[in-house]
Amino acid sequence: MSASSAAIGLPIVDVSGLSCSDPEKRRAVGTALHEACLDKGFFYCVGHGIPAGLVEAVFAETKSFFDLPMEAKLAVDKAKSFANRGYETLGGQTLQAGARPDRKEGYYIGLELPEDDARVVARKFNHGPNQWPQDLPGFRPAMRAYHAAMLDLAERLMRGMALSLDLDENHFAGFVRDPLAILRLLHYPPQPAETVADDFGAGAHTDFGGLTLLLQDDVGGLQVFDNDSGGWIVAQPIPGAFVINLGDMIARWTNDRYRSTLHRVVNASGRERYSVPFFFTGNPDFEVACIPTCLEPGEKPKYLPIKVEDHLQAMYRKTYAAA
Numbered sequence: 527m528s529a530s531s532a533a534i535g536l537p538i539v540d541v542s543g544l545s546c547s548d549p550e551k552r553r554a555v556g557t558a559l560h561e562a563c564l565d566k567g568f569f570y571c572v573g574h575g576i577p578a579g580l581v582e583a584v585f586a587e588t589k590s591f592f593d594l595p596m597e598a599k600l601a602v603d604k605a606k607s608f609a610n611r612g613y614e615t616l617g618g619q620t621l622q623a624g625a626r627p628d629r630k631e632g633y634y635i636g637l638e639l640p641e642d643d644a645r646v647v648a649r650k651f652n653h654g655p656n657q658w659p660q661d662l663p664g665f666r667p668a669m670r671a672y673h674a675a676m677l678d679l680a681e682r683l684m685r686g687m688a689l690s691l692d693l694d695e696n697h698f699a700g701f702v703r704d705p706l707a708i709l710r711l712l713h714y715p716p717q718p719a720e721t722v723a724d725d726f727g728a729g730a731h732t733d734f735g736g737l738t739l740l741l742q743d744d745v746g747g748l749q750v751f752d753n754d755s756g757g758w759i760v761a762q763p764i765p766g767a768f769v770i771n772l773g774d775m776i777a778r779w780t781n782d783r784y785r786s787t788l789h790r791v792v793n794a795s796g797r798e799r800y801s802v803p804f805f806f807t808g809n810p811d812f813e814v815a816c817i818p819t820c821l822e823p824g825e826k827p828k829y830l831p832i833k834v835e836d837h838l839q840a841m842y843r844k845t846y847a848a849a
Contacts, residue, residue: 535759536750537562538767542573544682556689563690563772566759567785568750570767571683571739576675578766581741583668588800590662591633592713602633602657609646609654610634610842616715622729622790629727630791633711635669650810651835652706673709673804676739680707680806683737683770691780691817701736701814706807706838714747714791714799727791727799733773734841735807735834740769745799751788758790775808775837778829780820810835 539558543551562569591599604612611634617627635656639646645653658666681702688697714727727747742748742763749758750771761769777786793799812834816827 535752536566536568536570536761536769538570538572538764539770540573541571541683541686542575544686545575552686552695553689555686556695559683559686560690563687563776563784566750566752567772567777567787568761568789569770570764571679571770572764572767574679574768576679576768580668580672580675583664584672584741584802585743585800587662587665587668588633588711588713588802591659591665591711592631592800594659594662598659598661599631602659604634604657607654607657608649609636609639609656610652611636611654612657620729621731622726625729626725628729629717629725629793630712630714632713635673635709635711637673637707638670651839652708652810669709672802673707676709676804677705677707677806679768680705680737680739680804683739684806687737687776691820693817693819701808701812701834703809706735706810706834708805708807710803710805712801712803714793714801716796716798717793727793730788730790732777732786732788733771733805734775734838735773735805736775737806738771738773739804739806740771741802741804742769743800745793745795745797747791747793747795747799748801749790749792751790753785753787761789773805773807774841775814775834778814778832778837779817781816781825781828783820807838808834810838 539562541555543555546552599613602612604610604614606612614632616631620627636652638656639653641655684698684702685695688695717725744763746762748761750761752759772784772786774786776784813831814834815831
């Protein structure tokens with residue numbers, strides 16, 4: 527169950543053992559995750575159990591939404607939501623400081639919460655009802671089913687992350703309880719060849735939260751920075767696999783022992799590209815502080831403790847500053 531090297535430079539981890547009753551098989555996944563997290567902070571995830579039919583439905587509904595006329599997409603504009611849910615226009619976000627706005631359009635979906643939920647009444651950050659497009663009857667059920675499936679997989683992976691650090695597999699139980707977890711549909715139009723060198727579908731960035739579970743189509747375009755060589759690894763799509771990467775919360779927790787790695791998207795394919803990242807950010811009230819066993823003798827924590835919500839709000843302000 528060790529992480530094997532993919533030809534394109536990222537490890538592949540079979541996580542099926544995390545669903546096994548045999549603790550040795552679960553620990554073996556933890557060992558594979560440990561190797562992957564020390565290496566690139568990125569890995570391909572197989573053996574996850576997510577039905578192929580659900581994945582196909584999500585891609586079909588994603589394409590159907592972005593094919594809608596602009597008037598229909600703007601009817602569910604994110605600007606109409608106090609919970610950051612709904613449609614985001616092309617160029618609405620700038621992930622790489624000093625770069626052009628990202629060449630992508632998106633759609634935000636989170637856990638469905640009614641207006642009278644106490645968290646919504648208190649206007650907690652990113653809590654509230656979703657916006658749903660009209661005239662796409664399959665969109666809402668597909669996205670809600672997929673969100674639930676990703677939530678389950680993220681919780682399994684967090685148990686694996688605990689095992690990877692030689693911790694009790696329920697060590698992160700407080701973090702995974704009532705989490706912020708955002709599903710984001712993304713459409714990357716083809717980039718003109720002359721702009722590829724200085725224009726990005728998504729500029730170089732690290733992710734904000736705990737884990738990102740990425741579903742990408744067969745077009746490609748994801749690039750992962752390799753600290754060892756100083757170059758970019760092309761993360762080619764592998765059928766049936768998710769790309770998992772660690773976010774800034776994991777790096778803070780482990781005092782950078784585990785990496786939150788720079789990555790970007792360049793769609794030089796000449797084709798439309800679609801991807802569906804699931805951002806598992808954790809309980810907004812949870813305080814992330816360095817895990818003592820991640821420190822070498824005499825080493826001190828690099829980061830002050832911080833609440834998940836405070837960190838996330840700071841990152842949103844940074845990347846949407848020009849919006």
